[in-house]
Amino acid sequence: MNNQIKDRYFPLWDLTEKIIQCGVEVHxxxxxxxxxxxxxxxxVHEFNVRGIQFEREKMYEIxxxxxxxxxKFYADFVVFEQVILEVxxxxxxxxxxxxxxxxxxxxxxxxxxxxxxxxxxxIDIKRVIF
Numbered sequence: 110m111n112n113q114i115k116d117r118y119f120p121l122w123d124l125t126e127k128i129i130q131c132g133v134e135v136h137x138x139x140x141x142x143x144x145x146x147x148x149x150x151x152x153v154h155e156f157n158v159r160g161i162q163f164e165r166e167k168m169y170e171i172x173x174x175x176x177x178x179x180x181k182f183y184a185d186f187v188v189f190e191q192v193i194l195e196v197x198x199x200x201x202x203x204x205x206x207x208x209x210x211x212x213x214x215x216x217x218x219x220x221x222x223x224x225x226x227x228x229x230x231x232i233d234i235k236r237v238i239f
Contacts, residue, residue, distance in 0.1 A: 120238060121221045124189045129234055131155040132225040136232040145198045148227045149185060152196065156188070163188045169216040184213045193222040193237075202226050202235055214239035 119125070135151040149165070156163045169182040186194035193213045197206060202224055210222040214237065226233035 119236070121189075121191055124192055125221060125223055125236065127159070127161060128188050128192060128194060128223055129225070131159065131161065132227075132232055132234070136227055139227070141198070141228055141230055143198060143227070145196050145227075148198060148225075149196050152186070152194075161188060162190065163194075164190075167217075169213065171216055182213055182216055184217070187217070187219065191219055191221065193217060193219045195222065195224045197224060197226040197228060197233075199226060199228040201228070202233055207235065207237060210235075210237045211239060 131152055134155055135148055139147065139151060153163075153165065155161075164187045165185070167184045167187040169184065171178045171180065171182070184193050185196045188194050193210060195206065195210050195213070199206075206224055210224055214220065214222050220239055222237035222239070224235040224237065226235075
């Protein structure tokens with residue numbers, strides 16, 4: 110793929126591909142049918158083995174007119190300090206999961222989000238650009 114096209118339409122391509130490779134390996138080993146927490150734990154193992162920097166359950170506060178609101182957001186992972194990663198184990202990725210990822214992108218400095226859904230026979234991957 111042309112680098113200009115990659116940079117414009119698929120920002121952080123190289124980083125997101127490394128994350129996706131981890132997800133594919135986890136799905137290859139575990140298949141579908143487990144709870145999200147199992148896939149998250151397996152991803153932690155894959156990230157550690159591959160030397161991928163991540164933070165799990167990253168908390169984000171929302172400020173409104175100079176005041177921090179009581180509700181906090183918790184992204185499943187922030188990987189490479191630049192990519193929000195949400196892990197699902199559902200039949201599909203509904204619009205509310207996309208909206209949730211967009212919310213995380215809005216309150217973080219991240220511009221790219223990934224949703225990895227392990228709930229089907231084949232891993233479902235969505236890229237979200239903000």
